[in-house]
Amino acid sequence: MSRGSEYELVQLANGSYSLRSVEEDETFHPVIGPVAEAEALYVRQLKLVERLRTHTGEFVIWDVGLGAAANVLTALRCSRSVPGKLLVLSFDHTLEPLRFALKHAEPLRYFHHYERAVEDLLDSGIARFRNGPQEVEWRYLDGDFPTLVADPSSATWPKPDAIFFDAFSPAKNPEMWTQPLFASLHALLDPARPCALPTYSRSTLLRVSLLLAGFFVGAGHATGEKEETTIAANSLALIDEPLDRHWLAKARRSTSAEPLWEPVYTQARMSPSTWERLLAHPQFSGSL
């Protein structure tokens, strides 16, 4: 185990390495490791390589929770044979995990070829480079994500085709999992630009929050760490297994289904008004 000020390098049972935040007491990718999780949850689930191949114009990724950049660097490595333009906006309120991870690039193993890009991002908040035949621009947006999203300037951010949503768990990091945050995120999307947002949690309260925010929501791929995850999108076509009325019935019985309306972690059964709003969602109301 290697210690930094606020982060530690930890070796997982499968031999790979990941970071642990000492302050939050959370390991970034605790079971299968950063690269395997990024491949399963984001690259394969989003069909990123196929989408990049058929995309016209710039493909835009919002990377929420840059952390140690495993998700972005894995996406870059997996798509490095695909020509095109990629713009990545990475959000976080600290660059410390990335600085720490770069110092431990060798055991982490996913930095190779991208050290210079990461240094540029750390030094100036922007990196422009070629990833094989691909042109990449990678920008860092610093600050509390809900505050940035609520600022009117968020309307000028290039609209995303995909969102990697990778905050700490709702119990530790409730401000990143509120219904108002997901509603604001949905409002920032371009309805004419299909965009999907996978995330590792399959919790009912998250799924209800995403639905009430206006997303279509489906069961997401297993990652080797979780038997099921969640994928939300502004287009039903991007979801292979939409949640159905069977899920709805289970959600109604769940003791943890009411969204977090404020950044405080609580568990509660669904309120009558939440239930009414869910029933009226086009995914369940038959009004598609």
Ligand SMILES: C[S@@+](CC[C@H](N)C(=O)[O-])C[C@H]1O[C@@H](n2cnc3c(N)ncnc32)[C@H](O)[C@@H]1O
């Ligand atoms: C699980 S880690 C992300 C791991 C990262 N995606 C990777 O591939 O290495 C969660 C990240 O969310 C960031 N985060 C938590 N709360 C935040 C907030 N309110 N605003 C912005 N970033 C936040 C943390 O600083 C941390 O880097």
